[in-house]
Amino acid sequence: MTKFVLRETALHLLTRIGEQGGYSHVLLDQEIKKNNLSRKDGALLTEIVYGTLQKRDLIHYYIEPYIAKQKKMKPWLKWLLYMSVYQMRFLERVPDHAVIHEAVEISKKRGHKGVASLTNGVLRNVQRNGVHNPSEISDPLERLSIQTSHPKWLVERWAKQYGMETTTKMCEANMHHLPMSVRVQPLRISREDAIDQLESDGYQVKSSVLSSQGVIITEGQILHHPLFLEGKLSIQDQSSMLAAEMMDLKPDYTVLDACSAPGGKTTHIAEKMNDQGRVMAYDLHSKKAKLVKEKAAQLQLSSITAQQADSRHLQDKHPEASFDRILLDAPCSGLGVLRGKPDIKYHKKEEDIFSLRSIQDELLHEVSALLKPGGKMVYSTCTVDRHENEEAVKYFLTHHPDFKVDPSFSEELPEPLQKSQGLNEYGIQLFPHQWDTDGFFLTRLVKTASE
Incomplete structure (x- = not known):
């Protein structure tokens, strides 16, 4: 899959999830399987979709000064800007000029010349002028809400229940994707044998301290491994x-x-x-x-x-x-x-x-x-x-x-x-x-x- 098509796919998923309420994990899994994506392409698509969703409100705060005059913006254009700024601000391996170029091309394909010009203008402003720092927000609950892209009602609720320190740690943890863990089927394979096989195949893994059957995958795509395909492992947090x-x-x-x-x-x-x-x-x-x-x-x-x-x-x-x-x-x-x-x-x-x-x-x-x-x-x-x-x-x-x-x-x-x-x-x-x-x-x- 070309990078252009991959970003079009990411935009399609984000618009569907963000506007229609689709489940991110289900739709991503379906898309990866349908297009038979390589491990590398699947990882990039997942990174763009999850990363943009995790940081949606923070990214909106970043670009708001550059879109304030827009009375109405089509949902796909909003999500195109979100995912482009996510890549520019948080993915170091993707050059800004490539992100901007492909975003403009998608705008031309989906919209018209004026939309492409708007896309280019917003992203160039982010590139040249940077973004506002949410640490300038005086209200600590609103600041945490924006910094970690959690609705303010939720931050307020957690702060009342657990205090600000625990709430901050929870919100910050939610900004990072969860490591995958699996459970061995102990009637078919021991945890020790499963770990040995995974490590010999180049996976980085460690035993869970919460379950005698649990294995944490710190590196490697388990969905492609024979142990998973043969039903000797199952994914479970x-x-x-x-x-x-x-x-x-x-x-x-x-x-x-x-x-x-x-x-x-x-x-x-x-x-x-x-x-x-x-x-x-x-x-x-x-x-x-x-x-x-x-x-x-x-x-x-x-x-x-x-x-x-x-x-x-x-x-x-x-x-x-x-x-x-x-x-x-x-x-x-x-x-x-x-x-x-x-x-x-x-x-x-x-x-x-x-x-x-x-x-x-x-x-x-x-x-x-x-x-x-x-x-x-x-x-x-x-x-x-x-x-x-x-x-x-x-x-x-x-x-x-x-x-x-x-x-x-x-x-x-x-x-x-x-x-x-x-x-x-x-x-x-x-x-x-x-x-x-x-x-x-x-x-x-x-x-x-x-x-």
Whole structure:
């Protein structure tokens, strides 16, 4: 793919994600596969798209003085300027003159001479005159919001919940793409053998301290490696691996995964149980339930049954006290995964947090009745908002006195987490800047055994 076509592709993706709400990780993956991009081209396309999204508001602040007189600008032109300035300011290996030239050519192709002239003028001004420094902004919350391209309402919310220091660290971490981590399928390969094979093939990897199955890829494209293609490795963030690690599983258990797609945690549960016992996996959407089936087949796991169902009505499908263990990885705002899905921070609104919380409350109430006395339930989210995490657990415990936070939960966490800043009486909050992972909340609840 020529660099011109690659930048046209990046512009198409950015406009679609930014204006129509498409999911960046899904659309990027589809585009790379559809065009069979080389590793180098795929990496550059990913860098331009993710980098531009991660720094959108900062880039807008940079160019605002040069576009202030424009009454209305077509979305594609706005995103063309954003992605061009991103390359000029943050990608040293791409010469400014090449970025400007190709941006002008794209403007000519998509618009007219006046649009091409505007594009050239804005980018030449950035090149010659530089940009305003957001450190000049006096309001510290607004300054952090612009510097790290997070909506001000979100910065304000985090600052109230965690203070300015933690909020700053979170926002800064979200400006950098997350290292990829994978999980070995231990019934087919050991972590040691997987690491040896990857290192011998030129990959730079290290063991995760959060999961005995986790491997962090610091250099190398794992999607092309035979271990991944053969289903001996699966992509999963380290924080997400904690869910199955903390379920205290045994091979003969019957386990419910109430919100299972795309199947990373479901298959991890089956692996921890040596593919014995029974794992019932549900998802609200039939297409997503199918993804869980496909994931299980890819990893050669036969103990998983995946079906479509609204888990707010699972008592219609199962009698009370049916399961030894339950995982409720609840639908949430996703504010912990901004490093890998930066578009989320622009699409979410504060009211979304409250509407999602009502769903979380319904799910907790419904599935808790399905747990056997003495059984354990893990509740997890990929967000860092206390309303969806600690406050949801507190509310549940208040209304379900037969449950409590498992007293042994904190002792069984991986050793590095046992003195974590995020550990509290309701569970543990992982922050994106702490372990180079997603932001993730996790707790384990136990149901009082019958007398």
